[in-house]
Amino acid sequence: MSLCIVAGSANPNLAEAVAAGVGGVAMRSGLERFPDGELCPVVGPMRGDDVYVLQPTTPPVNEHLMELALLLDACRRAGSTRVTAVVPYFGYARQDRRSRPGQAIGARVVADILAAAGADRIIVVDPHTPGFEATCSIPVEVLTATSVLVTALRNRETSGSVVVAPDLGAVKLAERFAATLGLPVAVVRKSRTSGTSVRAEELVGDVVGRRPIIVDDMISTGATIEATARFLESHGALPQTVVAATHALLLEAAPERLDQLGLARLLVTDTVPPSNDLPILEVCSVAALLSDAIGRLHREEPLDDLARFE
Numbered sequence: 001m002s003l004c005i006v007a008g009s010a011n012p013n014l015a016e017a018v019a020a021g022v023g024g025v026a027m028r029s030g031l032e033r034f035p036d037g038e039l040c041p042v043v044g045p046m047r048g049d050d051v052y053v054l055q056p057t058t059p060p061v062n063e064h065l066m067e068l069a070l071l072l073d074a075c076r077r078a079g080s081t082r083v084t085a086v087v088p089y090f091g092y093a094r095q096d097r098r099s100r101p102g103q104a105i106g107a108r109v110v111a112d113i114l115a116a117a118g119a120d121r122i123i124v125v126d127p128h129t130p131g132f133e134a135t136c137s138i139p140v141e142v143l144t145a146t147s148v149l150v151t152a153l154r155n156r157e158t159s160g161s162v163v164v165a166p167d168l169g170a171v172k173l174a175e176r177f178a179a180t181l182g183l184p185v186a187v188v189r190k191s192r193t194s195g196t197s198v199r200a201e202e203l204v205g206d207v208v209g210r211r212p213i214i215v216d217d218m219i220s221t222g223a224t225i226e227a228t229a230r231f232l233e234s235h236g237a238l239p240q241t242v243v244a245a246t247h248a249l250l251l252e253a254a255p256e257r258l259d260q261l262g263l264a265r266l267l268v269t270d271t272v273p274p275s276n277d278l279p280i281l282e283v284c285s286v287a288a289l290l291s292d293a294i295g296r297l298h299r300e301e302p303l304d305d306l307a308r309f310e
């Protein structure tokens with residue numbers, strides 16, 4: 001069974017890098033668009049292959065999701081033996097439970113769509129919650145970019161720093177970074193006041209005289225990072241905050257918002273195609289992580305040291 005990487009349109013550069021890492025070339029799918037907005041992706045020959053379709057569901061989320069579902073179906077119909085959806089950034093993962101009556105569980109709906117379209121398995125990187133796997137009826141390989149970001153953080157001095165979780169959901173993530181870097185942890189409790197603003201309300205841990213390293217799974221509008229950085233400084237932390245986050249959506253005014261904070265470093269990965277609007281951005285690629293994982297899955301080898309268990 002040959003290994004085949006198929007690139008959707010959401011992050012072809014990452015797909016090319018991943019394919020190069022496994023010693024191949026990404027198959028670029030053709031993508032036709034009909035006048036009414038329908039998408040029609042087309043794949044090449046892959047009969048009998050072990051296929052990995054790489055498509056993060058980045059904005060425009062619904063377009064990229066639909067393209068992914070159609071690609072999975074196309075791969076199945078083209079005679080592939082096994083199809084894995086590689087979704088480094090999984091949109092809708094934040095909808096893993098109902099936070100008020102009348103809502104849907106979006107993560108479950110999207111996972112069901114991918115399974116129904118033909119995915120045998122899903123690979124994700126740092127999904128929003130550990131509970132993500134439970135929303136999927138097919139096997140999920142949950143990878144983490146922690147080691148990729150920690151390696152980059154270690155390029156510069158981190159002694160005297162404190163790893164900060166900007167909300168309660170990020171505590172486990174912060175603990176992983178802190179354990180690897182040998183640093184203490186602090187936690188900020190936040191409440192969201194709207195889709196684009198949050199309030200940092202309480203601090204647990206000692207940040208006085210320390211440089212914060214704020215870690216999060218994603219930066220969307222930048223509201224969480226802005227509120228946390230300012231809150232930490234008002235509580236005695238050193239300025240020149242460092243931020244490390246896996247998924248850099250950087251929507252709306254996020255680039256200007258982050259630019260104004262005077263951050264010392266802003267480390268993200270390329271699960272989402274990197275923005276050119278923020279000179280401070282340091283992009284750490286997850287291509288090697290994904291190539292390693294895909295190579296091992298293809299050879300039926302364990303992934304335990306790459307995976308995230310909580």
Ligand code: R5P
Pocket residue numbers: 166167169170195196198216217218219220221222223224225
């Ligand atoms: C939320 O719980 C997530 O972990 C992130 O903190 C959040 O999605 C970031 O969004 P924003 O940048 O809009 O504050």
